[in-house]
Amino acid sequence: MAADNNNSTGLKYIIKKKQKAKRNVHPFQRDTKTKKVSKVIRFDDSDKDHLVSVERLKGENSLTYKSLKNRASDLLKVRKALPVYHHKREIMSYIESNPVTVLIGETGSGKSTQIPQFILEQLYDKKKHGSIAVTQPRRVAAINLATRVSQEHGCKLGDQVGYSVRFDNTTTAKTRLKYLTDGMLLRELMMNRDLKEYNVVIIDEAHERTVLTDLILGFLKSLIKGSRPDLRIIVMSATLQAEKFSEFFNNAPILFVEGRKFDVTQYYLKAPTDDIVDAVIRCCIQINQGEQLGDILCFLPGQEEIDKAVTIMEKIAKYVSDETPVPLIVPYPLYAALPPMQQVLVFAPIKGFKRKVIFSTNIAETSVTISGVKFVVDSGLRKVKVWRHQLGLATLLTVPISQASAMQRSGRAGRESEGKSFRLYCESDYLKLPEQSEPEIARSDVTSPVLMLKRYGINDLVNWSWFENPGKEAIVMGLQELYELGALDTRGKITKRGEQMALLPLQPHLSSVLIKASEIGCLSQVIDIVSCLSVDNLLLNPSPEERDEVNERRLSLCNAGKRYGDLIMLKELFDIYFYELGKGQDSNSERNDWCKGLCISSRGFKNVIRVRDQLRVYCKRLFSSIDEENEEVRKIGEDRDEISKILKCFLTGFINNTAIGMPDRSYRTVSTGEPISVHPSSMLFLNKSCPGIMYTEYVFTTKGYARNVSRIELSWLQEIVTSGTAVAKQKIASSK
DNA sequence: GAGCACTGC
Structure with missing residues (x-):
């Protein structure tokens, strides 16, 4: 790619009159x-x-x-x-x-x-x-x-x-x-x-x-x-x-x-582009050639595009600054799943004849502010998670942003001085964008809000004073989920179990798992796993070069996880972190090194400990059943019965998130019969011998993926259902 | 063979 880029991709800008961001x-x-x-x-x-x-x-x-x-x-x-x-x-x-x-x-x-x-x-x-x-x-x-x-x-x-x-x-x-x-x-x-x-x-x-x-x-x-x-x-x-x-x-x-903000001059593309990463790169090169010093913030939809842009930019930056007397471009990625060590690099000011270029997700739109940014390059795209109530499925879609969001992004160029914003779409397309992004509640699972309202004592949920009514269908699905979890009775009134679930700082499914664990006596182990699950980005994504190496290390540490899947792996990792590391003087650095080697967020693990402490306090109050003694015993071994017991607890909360192995070694969901694949980040990705699987999340990207996957025996399904509700029984029966 | 962003007595 050459620096001379006034070519067929249509990257010529029309200057718009100055307008406030x-x-x-x-x-x-x-x-x-x-x-x-x-x-x-x-x-x-x-x-x-x-x-x-x-x-x-x-x-x-x-x-x-x-x-x-x-x-x-x-x-x-x-x-x-x-x-x-x-x-x-x-x-x-x-x-x-x-x-x-x-x-x-x-x-x-x-x-x-x-x-x-x-x-x-x-x-x-x-x-x-x-x-x-x-x-x-x-x-x-x-x-x-x-x-x-x-x-x-x-x-x-x-x-x-x-x-x-x-x-x-x-x-x-x-x-x-x-x-x-x-x-x-x-x-x-x-x-x-x-x-x-x-x-x-x-x-x-x-x-x-x-x-x-x-x-x-x-x-x-x-x-x-x-x-x-x-x-x-x-x-x-x-x-x-x-x-x-x-x-x-x-x-x-x-x-x-x-409020006072600095002027941001707006630029649009003359003709639309179909390769957004290429367009962003070209735009940055153009800014670098023609504009005064100042950093560039680029908004891209997701990690894939960002990593690609960073790789390309690393390859061409030096070449470009060697050829022409322009600042050296230093590219940085920024997204939530990035290891914190790399995230902080974005904030350090750069010295010398250089220009920072940050390729970021929406995280830089509201959550994070970077000083020194004078130019914004906006792809006009973002990723959103949309919940499908009928399927119990989250879909991750790349969609155009709203006008409000475009203005928010542009405004990032005018925080410290006058700036420029380059929108990689046509002005006519901007005008067609919706004014506002769709509110989150309209595209989310409302099981948890519904439980809150029930706990508050609201009977008629459809006609409650919703600021934005998520719709009857969403509410009814929420009610049914809660009924199946035992949080509501047949008349829709909250049960004692439901009251307990509403008080736990967890999604209802996980609360229900915890309650089950307290009933059958494996609460301590289940709390450890649930704590890991409720921390986002605990397991970070290794870079492509070290991916195989990291996966190999994780597999060799987690013997039981290799066979039983991700939930058990989390417990094995927790046990090492909590019981084996950090006993000596260098506890912190020992833990940090261990996390680094496995591409685990050490900040994330500190949060796991905080969540665990909080859950233990709540559970003690709610069920008074945590055994303070014999703490060492709470480590998980390879005891088959104990592992089954733990996984069955999870099955009571995630009975609808199960799939059965087919003769061709694919899986189909129990509830809808849709094909589902084990996510490549899972311990069970290469394991083709599970009779059935249970997962905590079902996400559709390029296809339907199960995340946080565990091996289950088919007999367990029947077992759980016999002790469960009529609705779930019917579901299993009809899927056979 | 893949990962938008937040958050909890």
Whole structure:
């Protein structure tokens, strides 16, 4: 590939007039009778950009009262310079006189740090009791915001201002302003249905439309219509979707807060391209030749495309900079399954006459911010998981992004200075894109939300105050799943088992496995396996060169796993990590080296231990059946009976995720008879001798794959079903 | 022969 690329792939750009990366807010600026107000308030600063790193702050926890106050008064000067301060009274008067306020402002407009403090001051002034909850979709955001705001407030983290996320709760009895993940607030709703400790609940980043935020919105609506008419609600969102939030809450007023961003010039392709990796590479080379220094962030749909782009770029970068006097391009991949060691490389600034080019998935769209980016190259594609209720199957699809998402991606070029965004599609195609991405709840398995609603005491789920109704079919499938797991009775009422399942921080299927394990006495071992399963990206993907080597090492370590599959392998790995390694002085480095050799995430394994600790505490409370003694015995051996017992526990939760071996050595699912293949990452990929398999996940990519696969005997199916529900029995019978 | 992104009393 040559640097001269004005050729047939159509990579010539038409310059568009300069436009802001953010969307114009006009559609909402009209005043109507129902929309009581429209305010445009300009911020000169952005909140999350000036957040200090948590590590640094934790070291400062020993600060004296006086120095805390001094720092707060320094910060107050900065805060007072924010234009939002001048509009404080107006904003507060709307919040005060309306049960629900929708506050529109971009991420980084200052709303997340300042508005909660205004409300806190008001609570102090009026000598009111109660506190404020601010929800965030991500843990890091909750932690960073609470840390910053506690400084501004002049208190230690956990005094008046604190945060609560899984495994980490800094709040105390003194805390009046609490930043928490939306999952945490839902947990609180399960325990304390009226949220009576809160005067005000703020839902931040509501435009991201995660399943959990959508659920919270539904719960809040039913609360203000029912037992908490006094509760104040503020929905904070980026510019779009304001009207949807407003309409949902009885035409709540919408306030606008503008954030400052730098101009981003938009470029489009003249003609569409059919090879997106090639187009991205060519675009980067072109930027490198014609543009000033500054890093490039490229959005590609998935790992496959990213690895390919990195490989190509590595090959041509040196050649290009040798031939012409341009910066040397240094390519980096970025995606969630990448080993953390490689992920951090992306953030280190580059020295010399070089240019960083980051090839990233959607992870860089909201979750991760990289400084130094001046150029964005957008493939216009992403991967989404879409749940098929009828098939119990997740499909992973590559689809065009929405306009909102395209704008979010472009905005990544304008965070520190003016930037440029290159969209590798035509402007006419951009205009055809949907305005918004489909909300997650519309394409997800809702078994877990349905269980939450049942536990909350909702009977008529179809007509509940869903912010987005996932549809009757999805709800009915959820109800049936829960009935089959024994969480609901024949009338759809939650059972004692269902109550226990709802309290465990696991998906219902895994909760049900845990309960079964406690009944038949293998809880400790099953907790270890479930803990591994509930950590994402524990087993990382080895690079192609070391793949065979790593697989060989894993196989040789896990004798039982080789025969019985991935669940047993996880337990074997856990046993080595937990019982054999890390006893000596160099425990940490010993464990890290071991993880590295097997391409296991050591951060992931630390999370496994935290999940395990939490599950053990919950189980002790729920079933009081964990035997603290004989801990060594909990290691798994190659005892056939013990392994069968453990796998049968899993079978009670995943009876519908089973397939039977055919004479031609393929597998067909028990429930639908569809062909299914063992995923190549599985221990059982090469094992062709299983009478049947059970899996925790069924994903369709190029074909239907079973992931986390275990060997099962066909007689077990009958055995489990005889002790199970009538519905499942019928399914097995009809599949024969 | 293959892996979008988050998250939980």
